[in-house]
Amino acid sequence: MTELLALTLALPLLAGALFIVATASTRAALFGFFAFGLFLALAWVALDAVDVALTEAAIGGGATGLLLLRLNGRMRHPVSLGEPAGPRLKIAAGLLAALVTLALGALLLALPEPAPSLAAATVEPLPALGIGNPVTAVLIAYRALDTLLEIVVLLIAVVGLRALGTDRGWGGRPVPWPEGEPSPALVFLARLLIPAGLVFAVYLFWVGADAPGGKFQASTLVAALWLLAIMAGLAPAPCSGGRWTGRALAIGPLAFIVAGTIGIAAAGSFLAWPEPVAKPMIIAVELALAVSIVVALVLLVAGPPERETGR
Amino acid sequence: MTVSLLPVWAVLTPVLGLCALLLCERWMRPERVAAPFVGLSLYLSLSMTYEVMTSQAPLVYALGGWLPPLGLTLRADGVGVLLMALTALVMTGVAICAWTPPGDATARSRFSFWALLLALWSALNLAFTAQDLFNFFVALEMLSFAAVALVALDGTRGALIAALRYLLFALAGSILYLLGVGLIYGRYAVLDLAGLREIAQPDTVTLAALALMTAGLMAKTALFPLHLWLPPAHAGAPAPASAVLSALVVKAPFLIILRLWVDLLPLPAAAPQQIMAGLGAAAILVCSVIALRQQRLKLMIAYSTLAQVGYLFLMFPLMPGPAPWQDIGWTGGLLQLASHGFAKAAMFLAAGLIYEALGHDRVAELGGLARRQPVTLAAFAIAGLSLMGLPPSGGFIAKLLLLTAAVETGAWWIAAVILAGGILAAFYVFRALGHALADGDPPMAPVALYRQGAVLALALCALALGFVPLRPFALLAIGRPLEALEAMP
Structure with a gap:
């Protein structure tokens, strides 16, 4: 039975990969990529790695696919670096x-x-942290430094992407997308999906403490909803050099470092969570991180600003 | 060992600076925001070096009180603090040189330069103190993203193509490295270097994993034949960025390779060491010859970096003892790393000042430079001395130690390559110097003396390394062999 399940999941993956490589149309390859990402996420579910599955669906298939789709839309004349x-x-x-x-x-x-496996060792300290999901404990406690610095990687990516923009557009907003009036169907879909999606994002964020989910998956979802709102003309893109954008990007790493410093005084070690208040502190830091991740992801997908704004 | 928070703050202080830049972007000049963080990071690195030298023990910190294999530690040993001190001095020199930006600098390029410089500093300090294979990966990601963006900073078509090519090489390297880490975790369920050192076996999976990781890191450090991305990238970046990229950024992946083959799986005198040295030798010979033929100063310096990186890989077969850090090959290789760092930073910064003064960096048209910019040219010449390996300079001591080690271990081909590489370096350095000393009176823009002084100071650091005694250097053996952290001390 498990072999049969593995086979039913592996075959579409292989076929999808072949389709993406073989198809002549970039657009078709992109949609193939979306489908491939979903099947890959299902494969992770079958392997009992639900956390990985959620991340794959959100970042691997979703955000990356969206990025490629936007790129394809904006490259009217495909450039080639060689033959x-x-x-x-x-x-x-x-x-x-x-x-x-x-x-x-x-x-x-x-x-x-x-x-x-380290699985047994990861479970033992969980009660003291007030967390039930060992994956979350790895990310926020045992390997907290990695998580902190991965957020810094996102910040570096945003700074690097802004550096690729033009001098004239520096500090402005990304170009609107798609250009022109959004279709009514898109606006309707956005109005329908955004409230429901936000509720689900809050659920994902909260449930991450005890079950698969967490700040990263929730933030990706919020970022996707924000992008949808931008596309439907319902919300503006963040101003890349704006006061609030800078604050939102910096608050995640800063909150993490402040919490780490509190850990020195209260729990004897940098990035240690003092036992009675571990859970509220972790949630506060995760909220701050979520703000940074959402803004960083939206800025990354929206691309560098290219024109001046009135602000 | 000494428990100390200093390594943690050395990694996080530049991150705080990056956050401060984002917060103050709208109302403060980026160099003013960054300056206190540059000063603080310099202070932290130098005080760590002082601590390690006086206590003769590494500085260690277990983050959150979690011990490996579950948790992460940062550990600054003798090699680590040497590289952190090198990084701090080069970064400070670069910051002084970049303080007054050239007239055509825009808000975009100034903000991005300072933000990315701090990001690189954090990544380098992490790469020099991390003890965990995945923690290394995080350092490499920070390093690659910041470095690629620095290459693209000029925004010209050439710079963007160079940056894209660099990105592809760096990402391919990341994938190979990560595959290796995955295999190691599947085999041992441990990613901590000291823990792996106790249990690692030279079996197929482990060797394949190390080979994958080493190949990935070689692409990032631009070892021949994975070097194609480096010359356009380092020559196309703004000069202060090139100085950091060539002097420091390519050294971090090398140090990780060294830790893999010395700390994780020490294999005395085996095939991998010979292969790495062979590639290093090829890099020295091929890239030095290409450097000779370059018409532009910055491209010549970039090809010279490829050759000098080759020297680093010669050290692998030259430390055959059971404790490699007591062999002179170890000292020679690491001194080569440090002296090339200082010399190459000085050379790229000098080339940048020359470009600002003349408006070009064509080697054949440097005439008149000696009379008008003697300080810059002196810095260039002193740095060149170290690259050629002439006394008195760090490069001389390093190459002499490597040469002696090659003769002692009977590796004559390595000795021959070291000598040939020195002669080729002399050709390309003297060719540029000869043109610069020639007569001529081209129109020149003035360059502030303090910036020339900063470049000269870096070149003099390379010179000062020449006064290190000719024997295994005690600092470089501090904290070895690697020991597992048994309990929170």
Whole structure:
């Protein structure tokens, strides 16, 4: 039964990958990419990695697909850095990819069985943190430094993306998308989806303490809803050099560092969560992080500003 | 070992500076916001170096009180603080040189430069103190994203293409590295270096994982033949950015390779070490010859970086002892890293000042420079001394130690490559110097003396490393062998 399930999930993945590579139309490949991301998320669910599945659906399929779709819409004249690959190069690349896949498969089979695991060790300290989901504990407690610095990576990406914009548009808003009047169907869909989506995002955020979910997935959802509102003309894009944008981006890392410093005094170690107030502190930091993540993701997908604004 | 929060603050102070820049963007000049954080980071790095040298023990901190394998530690050993001090001095020199931006600098390029500079500093300090394979990955991500954006800062078509190519190489490297980390976790369920050192076996999975990680890191450090991205990227970035990229950014992935093969899985005199040295030798010979043929000063310096990175990889077979850090190959390789850092930063900054003065950096048209900008040219010449490996300079000591180690271990081909590389470097440095010393009276824009002085100071640092005694340097052995943290001290 499990083999059958694995096969039903693996076949669409393979077919989807082949379709994306083989199709001549960029648009078709992009929609193939969305579908591929969803099947990949299902595969993660089948592997009992629901946290990964949610992230894959949100970032891997959703946000990345949206980014590619926007890029495709804006590149009216496709640019090429070199000659398109000839059939010989394509065959060589295919063979190389097949070889790498086989080698990786062989290595995976050579891994010890049962796999060594830290799972038991991650569960033990959970009650003191007031958290039931070990994945959340890894992200916010055991490897909190990684999480803090991954948010900094997002900030660096935003700074880097802004640096790619034009000098004239510096500090302005991203170009509207799509250009012109949004279709009524899109506006209707946005009005319908946004309230429901926000409720679900709050649920995802809250449930992350005890079940798969959490600030990152919730933030991605909010960012997606904001982008939908921008596309439907219901909300403006954030002003890239604006006062509130800067504050929103900085609040996540700053709150994390302040909480870490409180940990030195209250729990004897930087980034330690003092036991009686661990849960409220964690939630406060996660909220601040969520604000930074939402604004960073919206700015990243919306792209660098290209024109001056009246502000 | 000493428990200390200093490594944590060394990583987070530049992050606080980045946040301050975002908060104050609308009402303060970016260099004024960044300056206190540059000063504080410099102070932290130098005081860490002082602490480690006086206590002869590494500075360690377990974050949140969680011990590995569950938690993360930061650990500043002798090598770590040497590289942090190098980073701090180079960053300060670059900050002084970039204080008054060139006339055509825009709000966009100024803000982005200072924000990305601080981001790089945090990433480098993390790469030099992290002890966990995934923590390294986070450092590499911060490093790559900030470095790629710096390359694109000029906004020209050439700069954007160079940045895109750099991004593709860096991401390919990240994927290879991450695949290796995944395999290691699947094999041992541990990512902490000290923990892995106790249990790692040289079996197929482990060796394949290390090979994948090393290949990925080689792409990021631009070792021949994965070097194609570097010359256009480093030559196309603004000069202060090029200085940081060439002097520091390519060194972080190298240090991680070193930690993999010395701390994680020490294998005395095996094939991987020979392969790495072979690639390093090829880099020295091929890229030095290409550097000779460059018409533009910055491109010449960029190709020289590729050759000098090659020297670093020569050290792997030259420390065959059971405790590699007591071999002179170890000292030679790490001194090469530090002296190249200072020399290359000085050289790129000098090239930038020359470009500002002349409006171009064509090697053949540098005539008249000696009379009009003697301080800049002196810095360039002193840095060149270290690249060639002439006494007195850090480069001389480093190459002499590597040469001695090569002779002692009977690796004659390495000795021959070191000598040939020195001669080739002399050719390309003297070619540029010869043109600069020639007569000529081109129109020149004035360049503030304090900026020239900062460049000279960096070049003199490379010179000062030449007074390190010719034996295994005690600082570089502090904190070795790597020991697991048993309990919160």
